[in-house]
Amino acid sequence: MSHISGKCLCEAVSYKIEGDLGPIFNCHCSKCRRWHGAAFRTRTSVDVSQFSWLSGEQNLSTFASSENVTKYFCRTCGSPLISTYKDRPNVLGVPLGGLEGVKKGEPLAHIFTGSKASWHTITDSLPQYEGWPGTESKVRETTVEPGHEVSKNAI
Ligand SMILES: [Zn+2]
Ligand SMILES: [Zn+2]
Numbered sequence: 654m655s656h657i658s659g660k661c662l663c664e665a666v667s668y669k670i671e672g673d674l675g676p677i678f679n680c681h682c683s684k685c686r687r688w689h690g691a692a693f694r695t696r697t698s699v700d701v702s703q704f705s706w707l708s709g710e711q712n713l714s715t716f717a718s719s720e721n722v723t724k725y726f727c728r729t730c731g732s733p734l735i736s737t738y739k740d741r742p743n744v745l746g747v748p749l750g751g752l753e754g755v756k757k758g759e760p761l762a763h764i765f766t767g768s769k770a771s772w773h774t775i776t777d778s779l780p781q782y783e784g785w786p787g788t789e790s791k792v793r794e795t796t797v798e799p800g801h802e803v804s805k806n807a808i
């Protein structure tokens with residue numbers, strides 16, 4: 654089983670992910686661009702059973718970026734960490750930029766290209782969607798089937 658870890662810029666907060674990442678998307682929406690200060694956010698979804706904080710949990714701050722979504726970040730260095738969703742309590746959104754040990758997976762598509770930065774040109778051949786890639790659920794999928802938790806003892 655793969656072992657993926659991640660940490661914030663100041664390294665106060667660290668975490669690990671067990672098992673495989675869900676589908677990966679490059680999100681060009683204006684909120685992701687602002688949160689990351691970047692052309693787009695490369696993100697995936699994991700099941701809460703796959704995720705654990707290793708250090709610095711007391712150093713987290715949160716921001717409700719919409720009625721449904723809460724963003725977690727390091728209160729010392731500001732690094733974006735995870736997102737939680739009121740309507741999907743078993744799912745966490747994770748940006749790939751802070752991860753180490755990702756061995757498989759690549760972005761499936763660019764999404765919300767309707768909000769893409771004017772100064773950024775997409776030069777790869779991945780599919781592009783102006784908004785969601787069909788439905789929001791496609792973005793929030795994980796590799797864990799509902800009711801089947803990843804065994805914490807497997808690694
Ligand atoms: Zn930090
Ligand atoms: Zn976005």
